[in-house]
Amino acid sequence: MILFIRRIYAMILRHIYLFMVSWPRVLELIYWPFLNMVLWAFMSKFLAQNSNIFLLASGVLIASVIMWDTLFRGQLGVTLSFIEELWSRNLGNIAVSPLKPIELILSLIVASLIRTLIGVGGAGLAAYFLFDFQIPSYGLGFILFFINLIVMGWSLGLAICALLIRFGLSAETFAWAALFFIQPLCGVFYPISILPEWLQPVSMLIPATYIFEGMRLTFFEGVFQVDLLLKACFINLIYIFIGISLLLYSYSFAKKKGLLLGNAE
């Protein structure tokens, strides 16, 4: 058990070392969420001056963008941590070592959590100091919303890692683009009732849909709907199970095809 934790710790340490010696990586983590938040915060201010809806809930766009970044950074945190091994041609060393696939998965999840906390945490602090927007003031439910979003990000990130093991760095595009395919469907900035009717059932399969819907209800009506949170949790459980299973399957497939050393070359 101690060795199990030590191996995971080693992989997390590997990413912490990377941040320590590569400041551009840390700045990049903070830069985009911060910029996004500032842009939408000014947009919010403008809309609040010209629209009654936004006057009532001026923080909704800032919340939307911070929550979206939580989801995006959660996914990117997993995939980029894994891609680092491919970029550095280190996957062969890891595959030969006693590190088990499930330990690799757990280390990727913790690395993602650290990356997300740095990136979104920075944007959250900036939102507080620059625009007086306080996420904790919206209650524990909001924290649970954030946890759900990051878990969904992990699920998707692990599925993309499975593709990376199978197809190598040629699947790298998915790391950056996959979530943007989901963005219009999960109603980050608008209710999904705006979507064509035939598309709405697809939205209902995405945990983030319930989270963004729940967030808007909190802002506009002051209501925290537990059922939305529970639905998101339920689908997320299925998604994280699928994400982990896909990565384990892909690892096992790579063992049959000899991709673990090949992908590193």
Added chain:
Amino acid sequence: MSNHKIMETPLDIVVSVRNVSKNYGDIKAVNSISFSIEKSHTLGLLGSNGAGKTTIIMMLMGILKSSSGTINILNKNIYKYRNQISKEINFASPFVELPHKLTVLQNLTVFGHIYGVKNLSYKIEKLAQDLDIKDLLKRRVGRLSAGQKTRVSIAKSLINDPKILFLDEPTASLDPDHADWIRTYLEEYKNNSGATFILASHNMPEVERMCNNVIMMGRGKVIDQGSPADLIRRYKRNNLEQVFLQLARNDRYSN
């Protein structure tokens, strides 16, 4: 084909390969090979490009599943007991690198933790001293020369005092002086630790010098095996390179 037996007593066998094949669809990368390796011996895997050397090494390390046959490492089935065995083996290859952005010390620390090394600081200090990389510990791996990278890669591969060390062309791209230094170090290490080496190399003088036994491979099959001196004598050649050329060309023209 020689009937020369690499093993002497079953108790000393640390690697046992029986009728192992690896197929990729219709392609037979490795075709029903069998061999054993005695403790503290160095086995050289020789063969032209695509002969199946890397495939065998990957199967022995448990990161590639064989299509059929049995592989026992330290008297345990590699696929069944991979987690236990992986703590006792390690690997060095210039084709699999360590993270470039991390310093040598950081890389060794990470892998030391992964392998569960006790007294890690002492172990790293000892390896740094032995491999003459003390001055490199705080330098990034990406900024090292090929010779320095090789020494660091060897340090990583010895971090857990492996009972079996897999070396895939350990001196590729090194100048003769550095290559000789590495070979001497590895020989001393083997003599002191009793470790077993499996060496894949195209460098025939290196194989002749380091290996107790050699397996010549061609198109996924064992063409011949024996000690370097035995092979040279049997084929009436002056050195292993000439034996290699004869066997490789025979194999090419016989197909």
